[in-house]
Amino acid sequence: MTMADIKTPVGVALVGAGMIAKTHVSALSSARGKIRLEAIVSRHPDRAQPLAEFYSGDAPTFTSDLDAIAANPNIHIAIVATPPSVRLEIIEGLAKAGKHILLEKPVARTVAEAEEIVELCERAGVALGVVFQHRKRAPSIAAARLVASDTLGKLGLVEIAVPLWRDQSYYDELGRGTYTRDGGGVMITNAIHSIDLALSLTGPLTRIQAMTATTSLHRMEAEDFAVAGLEFACGAVGSFVASTAMYPHRTEVIRLHFDRASLRIDKNALEVDWRDGRHEVCAQRGAGHVVTPLSGGTHEWHQAVIEDFVHAVQTGGRPMVTGREALISQRVIEAIEISSSTGRSVDLPAVP
Template sequence: MLNVAVIGAGAISPAHIQAYLQFPEQCKIVAICDIYPDKAKQRIEEFKLEAAVYADYKELLQRSDIDLVSVCTPPYTHADTAIAFLNAGKHVIVEKPMASSLEECDAINEAAERSGKILSVVAQNRFTTPMMKLKHVLDTKLIGPIVHAQIDSYWWRGHCYYDLWWRGTWEKEGGGCTLNHAVHHIDIFQWMNGMPAEVTAVMSNTSHDNAEVEDISIAIARYDNGALAQITSSVVHHGQEQQLIFQGKHARVSAPWKVAASLSKSNGFPEEDKALEAQIQQVYDEQADLPYEGHRGQILDVLNAIEQNTPVLADGIQGRRTLELITAIYQSACTGQTVKLPLGPDSPFYSRQGILENATYFYDKKTSIENFSDNTITSGGNA
């Protein structure tokens, strides 16, 4: 039985709590920590937990009976918190984004390697049946080499969304929609398609003059083999349609699921390749549905990895790659230059201080409230 502590009792914490409660034979939540203890107490009462309340995570470092922690705090706190618990010999699940800079990612990964403990970065959209099926189809190479990918991470958020005290600032949130909304689609994209060789990007703030950060960005990624990808990150799209499309030389597949394949007529125009479409569809249909999806699926992956000493699907290396691609988008958009990958300490956006000094500030943060009365979260589309 693994004893669990949840650090941060904000809007994302119920996803972790509910997931842990799905596996009572493997784990038990024994502590909830938040700088606002009343919020921690509310979560304990809401989920009928037998857990202690803490206002400072450092107090929890002294508890030898805690095996695993979920870090559900704002992004700028992830590194210090995760490193402290790894150094204390605890396994760590850290919410997305992994940290607010690549320098912090590297420090977290170094701490994980030193401790020998498991580090998992939340990428709950990987742990869904459609994404696992799509990944399996891509791994078969039936669609041929990928020549183009399209990532539409379309969300919509009202003006007051950025009134929350830590949102809408480079210092505390680390960025806008590219980092905090499109991170899921960008993570899936790089997991399925690998890292590009270079990125060219632009970004803007069109609708939220109470935030320093962007509310839309558009990036073009190029691979060494000439393949291209376009990534749109947004919180200004009504309808919140989201999709990932992979165009191969032989066929296209996507989430939401669709398959299409073409053969060439003698004049070069297309006709449907029904045989290949049927073959790809069969591969997709033969994959079993996941018993647990989203945070539940990822937390089960971590619990099993701890018990069985096996790797996790979304580790710190994967988390760092996702942030590396996002950082390249920011660096390109802010400098007006194409950015070559990989990014290391020589990047002006490698450190948090470098980001603060070089990022584009669209507007001043005008409002700062402690919490919303309505703290429910709505998700976007089906991608």
């Protein structure tokens, strides 16, 4: 199926009916006219049917038959929102059938597995995008524009803070926080969003010195705490700290300190403190906007990612975050794990 063959509305299948599925269905509902939700794939289709309540168009088909999805000519894109442990086989079949893949983060459990997924999509000639919806927040977009404007001077210091809380019930879900299902803990499941957003603004890392741990506040296999010192290719240094054991739950914050100003970026606003004393608040959200810890945010951010991916597929363009670009964040997480286990700093390869 060539790019030119795909017209509006674009047929989409959602593969996976877990926690994030409601957000995707709501996003696809808001994008009706451009996109049509054809099917929802679940191991238990009957249990997934309540998701139809969040879609205002014709009800999608509920199925467990991936072969039928692959053979359906009305489905052009598959949004894969399953646990990382089962993705490789799913994506391989869909990609070989010519379906373009939009993938919930992370790409896979390990860098090696993620590289395999990226390469199989490239061989199949299908687009592979990854849902890093934090880039679509208004403060993130405003920060990207300001950083690109060259008015800030040289970047000197970076702070990445992910101070989250998850109750033990979060990890009591079968397989959550394990290497077999998720590939890790707080870094690959939660903090990867902030890592991706920060690196999209700072450029690549060159060296990491880190420590990870599982606190006494959780019973889980993987880490619920990670801290690292960072060195960037641009010459800046920085810090990274992430945990799901920091009560009460707070928002992720990225701070970038330049020659002429410092930026504070979270989901609600971009704040700029200029060295001449000016303080600016940009892209501020209304006080009535509330995001609960497990909601994943508002569906508008997912909608923006989905619409960007559909446009890329239709035009032959580049998705906001390609599968190959998403490998960068996974390599950073792997480097933090290696540094923690060895007690040594880890050098990262140059990023093209």
